[in-house]
Amino acid sequence: MDFAELAALASGHAEARAIQTALKLGIFDILESAPLDDAALAAAISANRRATALIANAMVALGLLAKRANRYALTDTSRRYLLRSSAEYLGGLILFDEAIFETWTHLEQTIRTGVPARPTDMFQSRPEETERFIRAMDSLTRARGDPAYVADRVDLSRVSMVADIGGGPGTYAAAMLHRWPHLRAAIYDLPATLEVARRILAEREPAALARIDMVRVDYLYDEIPGPCGALFMSNIIHNEDEMANAQLFRKCFRALEPGGMMIIKDHIMNADLTEPRAGAIFALYLLLATRGRDYSFEEVSRWLGDAGFVDINHQALPSPPFTSSMVIARKPRTIEKVGKAKK
Template identity: 45%
Template sequence: MTGGTADERGFARLENLSGAFAASRVLHAAVKLDLFAAVGNGATAGQVAAARRLDARACELLLNAMAALELLEKRDGRFALTAASRRWLLPDSPRHLGGMVEFEAASWPLWERLEEAVRGGQPVRTPDMYQNDPAEARRFILAMHSLVRARGDDRWVAENLPLEGACRLLDVGSGPATYPMAMARAHPGLECQVFDLPATLSITREVLAAEGMSERIALHTGDYHTDPLPDGFDLVFLSNVLHGEDADACQALLHRCAAALKPGGRVVIKDHIMDRELVRPTGGAVFSLMMLLTTRGRDYGRHEYAAWLQAAGMEAPTEMALPSPPFSSSLLISRKPG
């Protein structure tokens, strides 16, 4: 039952918001200290501390906070995994979210500089898409793979995006190729190609090899601002790419994507698609600040995408929202006349 007056609930919400970073840090520390695997099939705080060489008292405080936040259960002094932590936080689970948690933990110092970014309007790190440091590129690309796999966006798209009649797919800014792998598995006749930057593709190659999909997905190395895209496609897929670019670059890229299509082909944009006020979905408005900190982009509204697509010679887009929760994004699908 929800207690208190509307004012009291409003106060509690504010207070929680102000301290919400502490709960995030509990999760980040637990993943970085590999505590979920240490709890495994059940353990006391002393056993976890010994297994991970941690201070016993401090480890118990962290485990207690994890139990309070429903990341673990605690009974008679023993800790156990919840169904959710077993599925998403055990490192050997196929739906492990750990890559995304580690990336978000590494983004913590950037968020400390939010006021600086708002004052100056500039990203607080070089907006290099993590290409300049192989370790950063790996963390970034494996984070995308982990989030999409854990949540299931790839399977949802492969099952729900109508692909009949499509023979050739180009995924621009594909990252770990999670989506084309799912689409290739669901549609054995589909020819899939991806286009991305070199440091990203070195990780993509590893992911494809580990998944036994190297033969199904062809890779093109390039910068979509300056290098020609391959052409003759039935479908060009752009997932979580445009939010990293400013409005001019988005428009230029959509022109290039339109040119990469056969007549009658479709561009599919997958992203947070914002309302006209740029406030909903909530996650999209907050994520725009992550883009402020690291890129020249933000999440864009459906009215902006519609105008850019039509300026690129495409038809007015139709929208398919992925069910929320767990998803928070939509597909905008726009056809090239002909």
Template identity: 35%
Template sequence: MEPSSVAALEDARAFTRSRVILTAGELDLFTFLGDNPSTAQEIADIFELDLRAATRLLDALVALELLRKHDSRYSPTPKGAPLSAHHPETVLPMVQHLLHLWDSWSHLTESVRRGVNPYRKPISESGTDNQKAFIRAMHVAGRDLSREIARSYDLSPFRKLLDVGGASGTYTIAFLRENPSMRAVIFDLESVLPLAEERLQQEGLRDRVELAAGDFYRDPLPRGCDLVLLSAIIHQNSPEENFELYRKVFEAMEPEGTILIRDHIMEQDRSRPPAGALFALNMLVNTAGGDTYTFREIKESLERAGFTKVRLARSGERMDGLVEARKPVDRAAA
């Protein structure tokens, strides 16, 4: 078989490795085995699994170098340890979020035919537990990247941050760490704010942050901030929804304020960054009108909303692109 054929088949089979990890995450095997190295029989008994099937799953995790097997007992390897909920850098919440994506991506073919996933179930309508799991997953995704973004962007000119859809405060925390004189407002759904309060208390930053409840699709944004962050927000929206959001930001922002957008910023041919091209399909199967956007598309929409001095402040491969724009003084009352 030609090397190109082998490579194509390897890509096509990649879902099998993924499914093994997702099932282990769904069962929460790594948390248990991290505390209690066990035999397949013990695992089957405790988790009420078929013994033969459980053994095959555990052995597959050994083959993937996520578990080790010694004297018939299984325990996590260093590679598999972060899949435990007890690991300080756990990735389990993201794995559990990927289980939700597995279901939606299973309808990709139908979504491509219709232009929309007819079986889509938004996170916001999937119950409080799923919503909390999603926010924990987003914290895992942003835990390291938020610090990198905060270090790479000059935050020193700003007095007060508005973090729109700020969830548990991952980016707010990173920004406040980099600018000790900055204060912030996290604006998100009322059901989400307790998660932000808990994390801010843990970080010792609660006294520097206001928590404002609201829905940015329906409600006006809090006023009085000179920096407004839209972090991983615009990809879930249609172009018109983003324009309306930019207008809300413009109206709420202080004169000469800055809007900062973090997201996949696509090159003009829309095939790079590769993660952004795949993420556009993720939005196809999981949202009504979401997408990934090129810098030109974002720039045109921001300018239509009244912003000026739009620039690409950072490009990247990991949803770490930054677009910056200013609210001019002469348009402050627009």
């Protein structure tokens, strides 16, 4: 690594904060209809003119605005990812990152103690936090395209019902229903999340919502309702500790029909837990805010094997844009009884 790369990495918070703040101030949405100069832009966002010019110039330097004849305009990137009206709006995730920035300031203390820096409540305690968290998940995966990509590559042609455990905003369930018209889906999640998911799906996917059962399930304490032909789980195991994941896979095994498919999508790490890079960095956020971390394929396949799953395989997704991958396993069609008398 050279000096420039190290220096850029070590001060990356400045760019991140500038983008988060510009978005929160509404700078990109204001410029959707027409370019504006600094005075008009400052007036439109109710901010100081000199300071507005500086943050707008910073956005120009980052390629998120263009400046012509002293007027600021959107670029292709900001038009595509930073406008609320865009189908690929990434702003939900950026505003979530803005809101949890304070949590990162406790990293040193958390490394010293091993104790998370905030409640590990999966943002269920305050409605505004649940809304921001679930919209962040929706925004990230829609902008990057994970749900459509996954729905296209997992063969659900012989499955009649797929349940998405911790399905959050329903973005994956809706994509699977679009791709497989015969399918029904269920989302198993916590009550506060289900409320937000219903709102998101009603706004955008009313036809899909009619084919989705929204079921209150706390996967830590409840059985997973079945029987299901397939179970899907995206960004779930990284929130939980080893024991909880091993127990969750045993519940999934019981909920699946014989021959049923288990699909796990997550940052699946190498045995050293150092690759992919995005997963190793994200593990620090998980340390701050959850009971989990990112796990290796060896760890995930051991839990699956212990639960009784077979045909366990790891499927890469193209990177970039994706940073996660999938582990797919199957429940055997016939299950041999353990402890049969030997002949």
